[in-house]
Amino acid sequence: MIPIHGQPILTAAQMRAAEEAAAPTPDAMYALMERAGAGVAEAVRRLSAGAEALILCGPGNNGGDGYVAARILREQGHPVRLAAASEPKSDLARRARAGWDGPVERLADADPAPVLVDALFGTGLARSLDEGLTAPLHRLADAARLRLAVDLPSGVATDDGAVPSEPPRFDVTLALGALKPAHLLQPAARYMGELRLLDIGVPAPSRTRALARPTLPEPGPDSHKFTRGLVCVVSGEMPGAAELAATAAAHAGAGYVLLLGAEASAPHAIVRRPWSLEALSVRKPGAVVIGPGLGREDKSIWIPRLSSVLATPYPVVLDGDALRHLSNPHSFRGPTILTPHAGEFDHLFGLGQGSKIDRARAAAERSGATIVFKGADTVIASPHGDAIVAPEASAWLSTAGTGDVLAGACGAMLAAGLDPLAAAEAAVWLHGRAARRLGPAFLADDLAEGLSACR
Numbered sequence: 001m002i003p004i005h006g007q008p009i010l011t012a013a014q015m016r017a018a019e020e021a022a023a024p025t026p027d028a029m030y031a032l033m034e035r036a037g038a039g040v041a042e043a044v045r046r047l048s049a050g051a052e053a054l055i056l057c058g059p060g061n062n063g064g065d066g067y068v069a070a071r072i073l074r075e076q077g078h079p080v081r082l083a084a085a086s087e088p089k090s091d092l093a094r095r096a097r098a099g100w101d102g103p104v105e106r107l108a109d110a111d112p113a114p115v116l117v118d119a120l121f122g123t124g125l126a127r128s129l130d131e132g133l134t135a136p137l138h139r140l141a142d143a144a145r146l147r148l149a150v151d152l153p154s155g156v157a158t159d160d161g162a163v164p165s166e167p168p169r170f171d172v173t174l175a176l177g178a179l180k181p182a183h184l185l186q187p188a189a190r191y192m193g194e195l196r197l198l199d200i201g202v203p204a205p206s207r208t209r210a211l212a213r214p215t216l217p218e219p220g221p222d223s224h225k226f227t228r229g230l231v232c233v234v235s236g237e238m239p240g241a242a243e244l245a246a247t248a249a250a251h252a253g254a255g256y257v258l259l260l261g262a263e264a265s266a267p268h269a270i271v272r273r274p275w276s277l278e279a280l281s282v283r284k285p286g287a288v289v290i291g292p293g294l295g296r297e298d299k300s301i302w303i304p305r306l307s308s309v310l311a312t313p314y315p316v317v318l319d320g321d322a323l324r325h326l327s328n329p330h331s332f333r334g335p336t337i338l339t340p341h342a343g344e345f346d347h348l349f350g351l352g353q354g355s356k357i358d359r360a361r362a363a364a365e366r367s368g369a370t371i372v373f374k375g376a377d378t379v380i381a382s383p384h385g386d387a388i389v390a391p392e393a394s395a396w397l398s399t400a401g402t403g404d405v406l407a408g409a410c411g412a413m414l415a416a417g418l419d420p421l422a423a424a425e426a427a428v429w430l431h432g433r434a435a436r437r438l439g440p441a442f443l444a445d446d447l448a449e450g451l452s453a454c455r
């Protein structure tokens with residue numbers, strides 16, 4: 001069971017293509033199913049502490065994995081029962097079924113067991129599930145003390161994370177061969193429990209992957225505040241938000257933070273000046289952060305300030321109100337990161353087509369900027385076609401100012417010399433890790449300060 005950091009994410013069709021490429025014959029394909037089933041059986045043995053497992057097998061190849069797992073557990077003397085709602089419909093699954101020589105109980109009236117294994121449906125789910133399937137699945141899951149999903153919880157839509165039929169909440173989901181979008185996109189992601197990847201020997205390259213722990217530049221003997229990176233934060237109507245972004249940039253490792261347009265206050269390491277374009281360009285900033293607290297009302301002041309920043313060649317992070325003022329995404333001069341939440345994204349790019357990953361990718365291509373499409377399932381997309389999906393960090397991030405902190409962290413990573421995609425990934429990773437370390441009910445101020453420990 002492999003941790004998911006940095007692992008590729010494939011849609012159902014991409015997974016099928018990868019499996020067909022890896023297994024061109026029925027026998028080779030069946031070998032994949034044997035590997036999948038063996039991986040499931042090993043996970044059951046390791047997690048169940050010997051308790052009886054009940055495996056629910058569907059009509060397709062997800063069910064086939066279940067039949068293989070049940071047979072292997074039985075051969076190893078692990079207490080296992082199997083229930084199904086119908087006979088297998090695929091050749092592979094029939095072949096797996098033939099290997100099971102125990103009874104096949106009826107799903108509708110099977111008795112519960114301490115460990116429930118859901119091998120009903122995986123990437124082949126085509127529509128919402130009948131009551132005749134969801135009711136026993138929930139009944140048996142509720143009665144179990146450990147719930148494992150094979151590849152996906154039955155009822156979620158593989159490619160976009162929608163939930164046509166609400167599944168039980170699982171303790172562990174075993175992704176087979178590669179992650180799928182539903183493993184990380186909401187609302188499906190909340191039903192997964194611990195996500196683990198099982199290698200079934202299928203090479204699965206993809207331009208979409210899960211967030212990875214970044215390697216960050218460390219200062220050395222020749223470092224000084226400017227090599228560490230100068231971040232300039234442009235304030236506006238609500239200076240508190242800009243202060244948060246500036247504090248975050250400093251704690252994320254920027255060597256010098258210049259806050260334009262705010263009064264002097266702690267921390268004193270942040271240099272404060274009245275706003276002027278000259279002050280912005282006294283020293284070439286490694287990144288300019290504008291948007292936190294910029295202001296929405298008095299457009300006659302803030303739009304010219306934004307336009308003058310966008311007219312410079314400097315790398316820029318646009319957040320919050322700056323995104324509201326953008327007429328429509330236009331070609332940006334320097335490396336650019338936009339950090340919209342859902343409302344700002346819809347305002348900028350419209351509802352678009354497909355999953356959150358598809359929409360972020362299309363917006364990045366269209367705008368030429370790297371997009372951090374925030375949420376409990378943040379998706380980062382580059383204009384060059386790469387996408388990175390972050391698992392949920394902490395529901396406690398739902399508090400005022402955490403977006404300002406992320407914008408500041410993005411600025412620090414850009415100023416440290418990372419390209420926009422790497423800078424956004426590092427900032428999202430730091431932001432999430434700081435939130436997890438803080439536990440419950442933290443303030444955005446604590447989050448900004450907590451970035452140092454995560455460095």
Ligand SMILES: NC(=O)C1=CN([C@@H]2O[C@H](COP(=O)(O)OP(=O)(O)OC[C@H]3O[C@@H](n4cnc5c(N)ncnc54)[C@H](O)[C@@H]3O)[C@@H](O)[C@H]2O)[C@H](O)CC1
Pocket residue numbers: 019029032033036058059060061062063065089090120121122123124125126127128129130150151152176200
């Ligand atoms: N080479 C492979 O395909 C491997 C697949 N693996 C596992 O197989 C599933 C994907 O298998 P597939 O047969 O394509 O789909 P499912 O088993 O998920 O289900 C399809 C099956 O169910 C019927 N169906 C679809 N939706 C519904 C519904 N709402 N109600 C009732 N029935 C439905 C459909 O008609 C099909 O018969 C993948 O997730 C892996 O678990 C192996 O891991 C490796 C080899």
Ligand SMILES: [K+]
Pocket residue numbers: 062118119120121122149150151152153154
């Ligand atoms: K399943």
